[in-house]
Amino acid sequence: MEVESNYLNHEKGLKSWLCSVDHKRIGILYFIAVMTFFLVGGLFGLLVRLELLTPTRLFMSSDLYNKAMTLHGSVMIFMVIIPGIPAVLGNFVLPLMIGAKDVAFPRLNLLSWYFLMFGATLAVLAIVLGGVDTGWTFYTPYSIRSMEAVTVILFGAFIMGFSSILTGLNFIVTIHQLRAPGMTMMHMPLFGWALYAAAIIQIIATPVLAITLLLLIAERLFGVGIFDASIGGDPILFQHFFWFYSHPAVYIMILPAMGIISEVVSTFSRKTIFGYKAIAFSSVAISAISFFVWGHHLFVSGQSELAGAIFSILTVLVGVPTAIKLFNWVATMYQGSIKLDTPMLYAIAFIGLFLIGGLTGLFLASMATDVQLHDTYFVVAHFHYTMVGGVVMGMFSGMFYWMPKITGKMYNELWGRVSAVLAFLGFNVTFIPQFIMGSQGMPRRYHLYDPKFHAYHLTSTIGSWILGLGIVIAMIVLIKSFKKGSVAPVNPWGGTTLEWTTPSPPPHDNFAQIPTVTSRPYEYN
Amino acid sequence: MDILEKLFSFMLPEQATGTASIIDQIFYAIIGLSALVTILFFLVVVWFVIRYRRRREGEKTGTITESHKLEIVWTVIPTIVFVAIALWGWSAYRTLEHPPADAYPIRVVGKQWAWVFSYTLDGKEIQTLGQLNVPINRPIVLEMTSLDVLHSFSVPAFRVKKDVVPGLKTQVWFTSNKLGSFQTYCTEFCGTAHSKMLATVNVMPEQQFERWLRDEAAASTTASPSVLGARLYEFKGCKSCHTLTGVDDVGPSFKGLVGKRREFEEGAPVEAADENYIRRSILDPKSQIVKGFKPKMNSFVGQMTDEEIHQITQFIKSLH
The missing domain is CATH 1.10.760.10 (Cytochrome c-like domain)
Known part of the structure; x- marks a missing residue:
């Protein structure tokens, strides 16, 4: 039997991959990179949890613990969950979804990948040079005085920022210029809207981080006196600059995940998404409000009370469009035809965990309760509920959803479901105890801790093994489906968006003929 | 509120100041709301998943695609509730932020990795390391600064926390109403021994505090x-x-x-x-x-x- 020509067999050899400007191949390059980083970041996370098995030193010195904690955060944030969904799935799916042959700037797209790899190389170099112990937030003045490798990893994060900016730029132009004939913005699938909203943040906020990191490098190398109080600088200024990027950045991470949930919930309920406009506009609303909430990271930093109050109110407002999405997803399931395949299991896990992540955000948005909870394990748990319970669950939901399209083969459904259940259970066992000990006052980033918190830490560490197992199984199932599995049909899930109208895997040019769109997405009956 | 307190008080440390309950009330209110919403979501999702599970391929599904009424309801209600929580938090924060005029001042210096507390008596400076002695039932204001990097002074039982910043004076205040010793933590990452940067607050009767302070002042002048x-x-x-x-x-x-x-x-x-x-x-x-x-x-x-x-x-x- 003759194999049809598709993007995977279109050209052969390593060079045909490393120099490819095909958005689908670049998506695969990102997939390989991000999954590798995920393993590394996850390993650091598991080591941190393992060290915390006992209140006293187990196998790491305090310095080593601080480095492991820093690298877990830095790798996961800058190299996994920022590029994860947009660069892997956005790259692969967006052009297919809107009926385009590629992104608007294919070469720029490849360059973005090389920026990420260059940045990642610098991060590895920083580890080889002795590691970094500042925490992923690089707070001054500690980050000014700490070890040499800090400059290297700062420069690495600076470079990776360009990868993010260029990907965002590419997506915005692609969405404006390359939608199939007849597909108005209001006909575009919601994953497109989500990527669009995230891309706005990527191109506006990321340059601020870039400048901040450069200033910090300048402060380290030349002592110019911007952030260092001993030479006339202001350490809190760094926090304003840093969070002006890094708070919107959490929406760069979560918005695309929300987009995936909109697709998956609709497809696996066989039902038109409920409140299309509400979901689409809430993405843009989140993106807009997210620029004005950064000060909630500074309630106990010495920031003025009035500033605190304004940021507190703006912060709770960003919860409103988030709540709207949650309500609409659940309403979509009403009167549906629901099938709990792996993508849907991950999507439901997302809804439950992200709900808790959002609600616990209220404790931190309220200034009075934040005083008690700031910089404790409560924050750690809240952040992981949104970033793992949200972004990572959403990412796996999307990967299982589109994997048959990407590889042309069906993954192992049973093991996919096992991974989702394990990850969900393990996640809760890991992080629920952290809410409790955090409320009781257990500070974050502590190598040694009061024995009264031991039971919580012990439970959390055991949970991390279950979570780790779930994620490793998910990765194995996904990667195996490149090699083995029954042939995937054009539309295995009964989806209604355009990527399900072209063969699996898609041909090099995506569509034999560019489709014309005449109706809204998500029409099932 | 009482029921919420009974259900969730295991999450919070003991209260050793009169103002602690102001924060705790908000904590209980939000956790009550969160628990209610989470349970409702859980029940509805489980109900939908069972009730509307796929029985056969190609079955008809509902055709509702939107409802302006519902969208307005679930936009307006969260907005009101969320803003109310923020305003409540702000008003409580106001009370907690401003010390009474007669508060007794103690200077706090944070440095890698120790806390030094300084008292003044008759123009003499008395310093303690890692031990913050305070009299009971008297407002205390801590005037804090750092000698090197950022630190943060936190006493969970008092519900106080504030960053300690080089080049800046920050303050926290409290009135402890409970005798005994309470743990403090440094809660802003400050390097190698961050997790060992601890101190203890010793709340003692007024007379015992005065006597201790006088004894310390006398001892500090005669040593080699x-x-x-x-x-x-x-x-x-x-x-x-x-x-x-x-x-x-x-x-x-x-x-x-x-x-x-x-x-x-x-x-x-x-x-x-x-x-x-x-x-x-x-x-x-x-x-x-x-x-x-x-x-x-x-x-x-x-x-x-x-x-x-x-x-x-x-x-x-x-x-x-």
């Missing part, structure tokens, strides 16, 4: 340089890295240091460590990193007087 040096060893944080046991830690041990041959990472060795060597180590530590150690120590220029350097040197000399 080497005894004062021993105090500095703790107060200036030398203790975090230099042991008195002869076993090296982050830095070389002080025991038997004087007279020892010193080889450096760079530059000519010193045959026998003397007073000059110690002085240079304090003021310009990075100029003579002893072989096998890392350049971890910051200069103490501006942080120790000549008198104090003399005292600590006498102390080190006394350790054979």
Whole structure:
């Protein structure tokens, strides 16, 4: 039997991959990179949890613990969950979804990948040079005085920022210029809207981080006196600059995940998404409000009370469009035809965990309760509920959803479901105890801790093994489906968006003929 | 509210100030709301998944695609509830933020990795290390600053926390209504021994506090340089890295240091460590990193007087 020509067999050899400007191949390059980083970041996370098995030193010195904690955060944030969904799935799916042959700037797209790899190389170099112990937030003045490798990893994060900016730029132009004939913005699938909203943040906020990191490098190398109080600088200024990027950045991470949930919930309920406009506009609303909430990271930093109050109110407002999405997803399931395949299991896990992540955000948005909870394990748990319970669950939901399209083969459904259940259970066992000990006052980033918190830490560490197992199984199932599995049909899930109208895997040019769109997405009956 | 408190009080530490309950009320309200919403979502999702499970391929599904009424309901209600929570939090924060005019001031200096508390009595300064003694039922205001990097002063039982920032004065206040000792933590990451930067608040009866303060003031005037040096060893944080046991830690041990041959990472060795060597180590530590150690120590220029350097040197000399 003759194999049809598709993007995977279109050209052969390593060079045909490393120099490819095909958005689908670049998506695969990102997939390989991000999954590798995920393993590394996850390993650091598991080591941190393992060290915390006992209140006293187990196998790491305090310095080593601080480095492991820093690298877990830095790798996961800058190299996994920022590029994860947009660069892997956005790259692969967006052009297919809107009926385009590629992104608007294919070469720029490849360059973005090389920026990420260059940045990642610098991060590895920083580890080889002795590691970094500042925490992923690089707070001054500690980050000014700490070890040499800090400059290297700062420069690495600076470079990776360009990868993010260029990907965002590419997506915005692609969405404006390359939608199939007849597909108005209001006909575009919601994953497109989500990527669009995230891309706005990527191109506006990321340059601020870039400048901040450069200033910090300048402060380290030349002592110019911007952030260092001993030479006339202001350490809190760094926090304003840093969070002006890094708070919107959490929406760069979560918005695309929300987009995936909109697709998956609709497809696996066989039902038109409920409140299309509400979901689409809430993405843009989140993106807009997210620029004005950064000060909630500074309630106990010495920031003025009035500033605190304004940021507190703006912060709770960003919860409103988030709540709207949650309500609409659940309403979509009403009167549906629901099938709990792996993508849907991950999507439901997302809804439950992200709900808790959002609600616990209220404790931190309220200034009075934040005083008690700031910089404790409560924050750690809240952040992981949104970033793992949200972004990572959403990412796996999307990967299982589109994997048959990407590889042309069906993954192992049973093991996919096992991974989702394990990850969900393990996640809760890991992080629920952290809410409790955090409320009781257990500070974050502590190598040694009061024995009264031991039971919580012990439970959390055991949970991390279950979570780790779930994620490793998910990765194995996904990667195996490149090699083995029954042939995937054009539309295995009964989806209604355009990527399900072209063969699996898609041909090099995506569509034999560019489709014309005449109706809204998500029409099932 | 009482039921919520019964259900969730296990999450919060004991209350040792009158103002703690102001924060706790908000905590219980939000957790009650969160628990209710989470349970409702859970029940609805489970109900939908079971009730609308796929029985056969191609079955008809509902055709509702939107409802303006519902969208308005679930936009307006969260907005009102969320803003109410923010305003409540703000109003409580106002109460907690501003100390009464008659609050008793204690100065707090954070440094890697120790807390120093200073009291004034009859123009004399009394310092304690890692022990914050306060009288019960009297408003206390802590005026805080840092000598090096960011720290944050947190007493969970008092529900207070504030960053301690170099070049800036920040403050927290509290009135403790419970006798006993309470744990404090540094809650802003500050390097190697961040998790060991602890202190204890000792809440004592007013008279006991006054007596303690007078005794301390009297004792501080009569001691010898080497005894004062021993105090500095703790107060200036030398203790975090230099042991008195002869076993090296982050830095070389002080025991038997004087007279020892010193080889450096760079530059000519010193045959026998003397007073000059110690002085240079304090003021310009990075100029003579002893072989096998890392350049971890910051200069103490501006942080120790000549008198104090003399005292600590006498102390080190006394350790054979």
